Amino acid sequence: MALWQGKSRRKITGGRRVYSRNKRKFEIGREQQFATIGVEKRKLYRVKGANRKVRILRAQYVNVVDPKTHKTSKVTIKTVKENPANLNYVQRNIITKGATVDTDIGRARITSRPGQAGVLNAVLIQG
Numbered sequence: 001m002a003l004w005q006g007k008s009r010r011k012i013t014g015g016r017r018v019y020s021r022n023k024r025k026f027e028i029g030r031e032q033q034f035a036t037i038g039v040e041k042r043k044l045y046r047v048k049g050a051n052r053k054v055r056i057l058r059a060q061y062v063n064v065v066d067p068k069t070h071k072t073s074k075v076t077i078k079t080v081k082e083n084p085a086n087l088n089y090v091q092r093n094i095i096t097k098g099a100t101v102d103t104d105i106g107r108a109r110i111t112s113r114p115g116q117a118g119v120l121n122a123v124l125i126q127g
Contacts, residue, residue, distance in 0.1 A: 002028045002029070003028065003029035003030065003031065004023060004027055004028060004029065005027050005028070005029045006023060006024070006027040026048060030045070032115075033055060033057060033115070034057075034089075034092075034094040034095075034096075034115075035055075035056040035057060035058070035059055035094065035095040035096070035114035035115065035120075036057070036058050036059075036092070036093050036094055036095065037058070037059065037060070037077050037079065037080070037093045037095070038058035038059070038060065039058055039060060040058060040059060040060055040061075041056075041057040041058040042054050042055065042056055042057065042118055043055045043057055053116060053118070054117070054118025054119075055114070055115045055116075055118060056095075056114040056115070056118055056119075056120065059077065059095065059114065059120050060076060060077065061074050061075065061076055061077065061120070062074070062075060062077050062101065062103060062108065062110070062120040062121070062122050063119070063120065063121045063122065064103060064105065064108045064121075064122045064123070064124050065121070065122070065123050065124065066105075066124045067123060067124065067126070068126070073105070075103045075104045075105050075108075076103065076104050077095075077101050077102070077103055077120075078101070078102040078103060078104070079093060079101070079102050080093045080094065080095060080099055080100070080101050080102075081100045081101065081102050081107060082099065082100035083095075083096060083098070083099040083100070084098050084099075085097075085098060085099070095110060095114055095120065096110070096113075096114065096115075097110055097111065097112065097113045097114075098110060100125065101122065103122075105124065106124055106125070107124075107125045108122035108123060108124050108125060109122055109123050109125055110122050111123055
C-alpha cells in the first residue's frame with residue numbers, strides 16, 4: 001500500500017472535504033527506511049526535477065562540532081542513548097534528527113536529517 005502525502009478527506013473541524021481532482025503521482029510518499037549503526041551504506045533516490053537525494057541506511061561515523069572550540073571532528077558512534085521521535089528507536093539504534101548518540105568524545109545530538117541529506121552531523125552536548 002502506498003503512502004499518500006496529499007490533503008486529508010476530512011477538515012480540521014471534522015467535516016468532509018470535497019475534492020476537485022483525484023490523487024496525483026507526486027503525492028505518493030516512500031516507505032520509511034531508517035538509519036542505523038553499522039558499516040556505511042547509502043541509497044540514492046531520484047526525486048522531482050531529476051534531482052537526487054542520498055539516504056543513509058547505516059552509519060559508523062558522525063561529524064561532531066564542539067561548541068566551545070568550534071572544531072569539527074569525525075568520531076565513531078557507539079550507541080543511541082535517546083531519541084525523542086520514538087522511544088522504541090533507542091532499542092533498535094535508529095538515528096533521526098534530534099537523537100542523542102554516544103560517541104568516543106561524549107554525547108552528541110544529531111542536527112542533520114539522515115534520510116534527506118545523506119550525512120550525519122551533530123553537536124557535542126556539554127554535560
